[in-house]
Amino acid sequence: MSSNLEGMTRWLSEREQRLWRDFLRMHTDLWAVVGRDLQAGSGLSPGDFEVLVHLTDSAEHRLRVTELAHAMRWERSRLSHQLARMEKRGLIARRNCPEDARGAFVVLTPEGLAAIESAAPSHVESVRRVLFDVLTPRQLESLADVCSSVLARLDQSASVDSGSSTVPGMKGSC
Amino acid sequence: MSSNLEGMTRWLSEREQRLWRDFLRMHTDLWAVVGRDLQAGSGLSPGDFEVLVHLTDSAEHRLRVTELAHAMRWERSRLSHQLARMEKRGLIARRNCPEDARGAFVVLTPEGLAAIESAAPSHVESVRRVLFDVLTPRQLESLADVCSSVLARLDQSASVDSGSSTVPGMKGSC
DNA sequence: CCGAAGAAGTTGAACTTTCAATCCTTAGCC
DNA sequence: GGCTAAGGATTGAAAGTTCAACTTCTTCGG
Numbered sequence: 132m133s134s135n136l137e138g139m140t141r142w143l144s145e146r147e148q149r150l151w152r153d154f155l156r157m158h159t160d161l162w163a164v165v166g167r168d169l170q171a172g173s174g175l176s177p178g179d180f181e182v183l184v185h186l187t188d189s190a191e192h193r194l195r196v197t198e199l200a201h202a203m204r205w206e207r208s209r210l211s212h213q214l215a216r217m218e219k220r221g222l223i224a225r226r227n228c229p230e231d232a233r234g235a236f237v238v239l240t241p242e243g244l245a246a247i248e249s250a251a252p253s254h255v256e257s258v259r260r261v262l263f264d265v266l267t268p269r270q271l272e273s274l275a276d277v278c279s280s281v282l283a284r285l286d287q288s289a290s291v292d293s294g295s296s297t298v299p300g301m302k303g304s305c
Numbered sequence: 306m307s308s309n310l311e312g313m314t315r316w317l318s319e320r321e322q323r324l325w326r327d328f329l330r331m332h333t334d335l336w337a338v339v340g341r342d343l344q345a346g347s348g349l350s351p352g353d354f355e356v357l358v359h360l361t362d363s364a365e366h367r368l369r370v371t372e373l374a375h376a377m378r379w380e381r382s383r384l385s386h387q388l389a390r391m392e393k394r395g396l397i398a399r400r401n402c403p404e405d406a407r408g409a410f411v412v413l414t415p416e417g418l419a420a421i422e423s424a425a426p427s428h429v430e431s432v433r434r435v436l437f438d439v440l441t442p443r444q445l446e447s448l449a450d451v452c453s454s455v456l457a458r459l460d461q462s463a464s465v466d467s468g469s470s471t472v473p474g475m476k477g478s479c
Numbered sequence: 480c481c482g483a484a485g486a487a488g489t490t491g492a493a494c495t496t497t498c499a500a501t502c503c504t505t506a507g508c509c
Numbered sequence: 510g511g512c513t514a515a516g517g518a519t520t521g522a523a524a525g526t527t528c529a530a531c532t533t534c535t536t537c538g539g
Contacts, residue, residue, distance in 0.1 A: 140425075140426040140429060140430070141429065141430075141433060142429060143429060143432070143433075143437075146449075147437060149449075150445065150448065150449050150452065151432060151436070153449070153452040153453070153456060154436070154448065154452055155332075155336075156378070156452075156456060157451075157452045157455050157456055157459075158329075158332040159378065160378075160456065160459045160463075161455060161459060162329075164459065164462070176495095178495090195517085196517075196518065196519095197516090197517065197518080204330070204333065204334075206496085206497075206498095207517075207518065207519090208496085208497075208498080208499095208518085208519075208520085209495085209496060209497075210518095211518065211519055211520085212495075212496075212519090212520090213495090213496095215519085215520095216494090216495090228517095231504080231505075231516095231517075232503080232504060232505085233502095233503065233504045233505070233516070233517045233518070234504095234516095234517055234518075235517080235518065235519095251314075252314040255314060255315065255316060255317060256314070256315075258317070258325060259315060259317075261455070261458065261459065262325070262328070262455065263317075263321060265454055265455055265458045266451060266454055266455070270447070270450065270451050270454065271324065273444070273447035273448070273450070273451065274324065274328065274447070274448070274451050275320075275323075275324050275327070276444065276447070277331075277440060277444050277447065277448050277451075278324065278327040278328055278330075278331045279327070280439055280440055280444065281331050281335060281435070281436065281439055281440070282327060282330060282331055282334065284435070284439045285331075285334045285335060285338065285435065288338070289334075350525095352525090369487085370487075370488065371486090371487065371488080380526085380527075380528095381487080381488065381489090382488085382489080382490085382526085382527070382528080382529095383525085383526060383527075384488095385488065385489055385490085386489090386490090386525075386526075387525085387526095389489085390524090390525090402487095405486095405487075405534080405535075406487095406533080406534055406535085407486070407487040407488070407532095407533060407534045407535070408486090408487055408488075408534090409487080409488065409489095
């Protein structure tokens with residue numbers, strides 16, 4: 132795997148190391164807070180919440196399993212297990228797909244809708260508390276810029292399996 | 306659980322929603338790439354690698370379990386399972402602690418040292434490829450600034466929060 | 480110096496994620 | 510038409526994480 136000699140490695144400088152660690156820790160800690168708040172406030176895991184967000188935002192409150200998996204960037208199998216758990220709790224239901232008998236629809240139940248409507252306000256507050264209320268407008272702009280650059284590069288590298296230019300629309304806060 | 310009236314919620318604007326989702330996706334995708342590269346190139350998981358890094362950086366290549374858990378910000382139980390797996394593979398070993406018979410040392414084995422030395426160069430390349438080579442010096446500065454601000458706020462909340470209604474999980478941050 | 484309180488670490492059970500295999504259906508192709 | 514390849518989705522087992530006990534040892538007030 133190492134096609135480079137040892138002497139060639141461009142090690143990270145002190146500052147780079149610190150940034151890399153802080154970068155990872157920022158996400159870990161921030162996500163831990165938001166996830167804990169969400170769970171404590173609504174009984175929903177981040178995964179539950181994200182599924183419900185996408186269903187809420189979609190036409191007729193339903194999506195094909197693969198569409199949902201793509202939107203969430205989850206593997207189909209992981210999502211299938213997640214949906215099984217959520218179905219057992221009554222948050223979503225599965226429906227057969229008439230156009231393609233292999234496929235299935237995931238539909239939002241009234242219970243699921245109630246759950247996300249009750250969870251959303253305090254979740255948004257959480258997100259503001261850890262991010263938007265912390266940074267200045269200028270910092271938020273810089274962060275947006277950084278995200279674009281990094282994502283552009285990553286998307287570019289991953290262009291092998293692209294296959295779809297149809298992003299149905301921007302979803303709400305996940 | 307919502308102590309605020311519905312009308313009071315400060316929902317996220319379009320731009321804020323986009324930034325929040327990009328922010329999460331940046332980390333998810335970036336970490337996926339780095340983790341996959343690491344695993345493919347060396348057979349080490351990110352967890353394995355981090356344990357080995359901390360041991361390598363410590364005096365005499367050994368640490369108390371709780372010290373290590375604290376450095377990694379992992380729960381002791383999670384680390385204990387992790388160490389059990391790594392010990393089985395010969396990457397680390399456990400030693401009794403003379404000063405405190407309850408405690409244990411984790412020590413780096415020659416195999417563990419060899420593993421991290423072989424893994425590190427290509428891992429650093431990975432990190433450069435997805436982050437440091439992508440951003441300009443100015444962007445890196447901005448990112449460092451953002452990380453500091455967010456982490457400062459999170460650390461501050463964590464140290465004040467000890468009495469909240471949630472589970473008394475991770476306190477005593479550094 | 481005894482006994483309670485608490486810290487260090489491990490363990491087992493429940494839950495989540497990953498991985499490979501499977502089932503069924505659609506799409507090609509000759 | 511019929512045979513094979515490929516796609517949509519689920520399943521079960523293995524690996525990893527979380528949560529709550531539990532064991533052992535230290536600390537400390539009385």
